[in-house]
Amino acid sequence: MQTSITVGQASLELVQGDITAQPDLDAIVNAANAQLTTGGGVAGAIHGAAGPQLARAGRALAPIAPGEVVVTDAFNLPNRRVLHALGPVYGRDEPPDELLASCYRQALELAAEEGLTSVGFPAISTGAFGFPLRSAAEVALRTVTDALRQPSSVRLVRFVLFSADDLRVHAEVLADLQT
Ligand code: AR6
Numbered sequence: 001m002q003t004s005i006t007v008g009q010a011s012l013e014l015v016q017g018d019i020t021a022q023p024d025l026d027a028i029v030n031a032a033n034a035q036l037t038t039g040g041g042v043a044g045a046i047h048g049a050a051g052p053q054l055a056r057a058g059r060a061l062a063p064i065a066p067g068e069v070v071v072t073d074a075f076n077l078p079n080r081r082v083l084h085a086l087g088p089v090y091g092r093d094e095p096p097d098e099l100l101a102s103c104y105r106q107a108l109e110l111a112a113e114e115g116l117t118s119v120g121f122p123a124i125s126t127g128a129f130g131f132p133l134r135s136a137a138e139v140a141l142r143t144v145t146d147a148l149r150q151p152s153s154v155r156l157v158r159f160v161l162f163s164a165d166d167l168r169v170h171a172e173v174l175a176d177l178q179t
Pocket of ligand 1: 130160
């Protein structure tokens with residue numbers, strides 16, 4: 001199973017793990033809700049680890065729209081920044097592929113504006129928001145590989161997948177993208 005590739009000057013890697021336990025990354029991406037409040041899944045874990053200041057910081061920036069990304073400090077997390085991305089609710093927010101791609105593209109653009117070198121993504125929209133995993137992985141990996149071919153400060157993108165199955169599906173999609 002291939003879990004890393006080089007794209008331009010950057011590495012793209014797939015790991016199984018917890019997005020809040022990536023201390024070597026400059027920024028992690030939150031699968032946020034529009035109000036930038038705690039919620040469950042990734043957002044619950046990130047807010048829990050960052051502390052209540054994260055929700056306070058989010059209040060000033062909310063609400064955000066599907067496909068939009070905003071940046072805050074990471075507070076008690078070991079990272080420098082949290083990039084809050086609102087993925088599409090599958091079956092409601094249209095067109096889903098473009099809105100999901102926008103999350104990945106805008107997150108990498110914001111990371112570059114901040115001069116960050118490493119970013120970790122969860123599988124945005126594939127939990128509570130119901131986006132089919134394989135389609136989401138295709139959009140995510142295609143968008144990130146396209147973005148990494150452009151000049152940027154970002155040298156490492158890590159997909160942090162929660163389950164072994166999520167990791168396997170992403171690895172299959174990555175292999176298909178290269179053929
Ligand atoms: N680290 C990495 N991945 C995780 C973690 C974690 N700690 N926890 C869950 N996942 P979700 P969404 C996986 O629901 O679909 C929230 O309530 C999870 O298994 O977090 O964009 C927000 O407040 C799934 O594969 O995000 C929003 O209302 C993936 O991360 C809403 O859910 C995304 O699941 C956002 O829904």
